[in-house]
Amino acid sequence: MNGLPAAEVEHLRKRLRNEHARLRREVADELARSEQGRYLELAGRIHDRGDEAVADLLEDLQIAALDRHVHRVRQVEAALAAIDQGRYGLCRACGVQIGSARLEAEPAAERCIDCQTAVEQGRHAPTL
Structure with a gap:
């Protein structure tokens, strides 16, 4: 067992659950923005090479941000699982x-x- 007081574990569980919900919303929002951006591009916006380079950079940054969010969701889920298993x-x-x-x-x-x-x-x- 972890030796933490039950009240402290519950306090931290609540914080983790709140963060988990917030991160899931951010991931969903980021995916929605990404899809909206792809739709606008497919709808016929004309780009020059400079615009395309900027668009590629922005997409890479969005993917990196999304990757960080997903990684953090996994960390939070692992902590919640550890609480459930008594090894938090x-x-x-x-x-x-x-x-x-x-x-x-x-x-x-x-x-x-x-x-x-x-x-x-x-x-x-x-x-x-």
Whole structure:
């Protein structure tokens, strides 16, 4: 078990669910905007090469933003699953308690601060 007080876990579960709902709306909105943009292009807008380059860049940026949103949705879903399985708040790399302050700052944190630092510095975090 994770050792976190039940009230704290419920508070973080609520935050995660709210973020999950917000992210799903943002993904849906982004997809709708993307489809609308494709429709306008197909409707016969005439582009010169410069316009096409800008349009390609904007589409790439939209895809990157969408990819970040989808990645974050997966992180939040993993945290919610960990809550349901009773392993929320435990570092997936070393198994120690992540810590309330870190979870309050980042409810979907998967690693303790030491293991996350190791990953960000290009070192491998320990594995269970």
